[in-house]
Amino acid sequence: MGRRKDDPHLQAAKGFPGRRKKQVEAEIAAAVTSAEEPTLTPHELPSFFSHAPAHWKVAIALWNDLVAVLRASGRWRPGYRTALARYCALTQKWTEAMEQLRRDLPKGGVTVKVTKGDGNEVFRTHPSVEYMQKVGVELRLMEQEFGFTPRADMDMTRVETFNAAQGRLPLHGGGPRNPNEGRTPDGDEGGDDPLSLMSDADSRPPGARPN
Template structure:
């Protein structure tokens, strides 16, 4: 079995052994031009211009990344995926991941922990992770309402979407240019019927309690 060739950067650092300077420089240029693994991962998570932050490509953000990939495609299906939604969606992913981590910590450590007092004694106290869990849950519920992840909020958003689409199609209050007017009883080509798409949201939102 032959010896494994050094990485081009290592070859350059060694002074181009074997007189392969041109080949090594060409390989370095090719490496610089090709996307990194993190860049490829982020590109695969780009949903209709809705792109996660760079940190989501790191291994310690796998939970946040999983929530993103469960949510973003569903937002695209109901015409809610666009770049301006990045910040609240990132906050939702962070909150779900934080919630799950705090629940796991509570199961591992218990809801009540003993802490030392000034006198050196121990007193029972509520685990700090309970406060983190409660705060994360409040954030999840608030953002769920914004995105329509609860049944009632989802229905209200879909109704509002239909009204906007109908105004755009009919031009009654200014042509929004969302799509061309459909024939009677016909769904516009390339458009998603938001109310008819409610069955895509019949499952609970991601970020369920860990087992």
């Protein structure tokens, strides 16, 4: 069995015995670059989903759908991965709790018969109901953040449209607004300015004399 090659860092510490200095330094640089490269693209599944795809089947399907929606609307950012993954995971657990409730109460209802320590039987709310209520609050808050409800989507669209008209932010992921876009030959702002729309509507009443 041949002698094993020392680690490049160790060889550098020893003064590069028996090897070219540039070759060892190149190996060290390659190792650093490899360690710094991200293992996931911004749109890939989080690792805890991809490591157990069978368990997170519902969450993964939801993730793929929502990422496509957010990218199409220009609202997706790589930094949203953790928050969106949490939303998808909680949605799956909420769905599982609802399915457990259906299995335990096939005829409907939300209460189950429980035998107490003294032998008496009482009816209590199924544990899945309480869990769904708690998780539902967080899911609704996250839906507002991402614009996953009709009203939240409308509010976000209104803000995005106004910002795009003011040249502040691109609408739907588009490029920066042309500063000359919408200007008249005289240099005045054109019709995409909400304030100019209000001014245009303020016309002179019939029969009025010009100033």
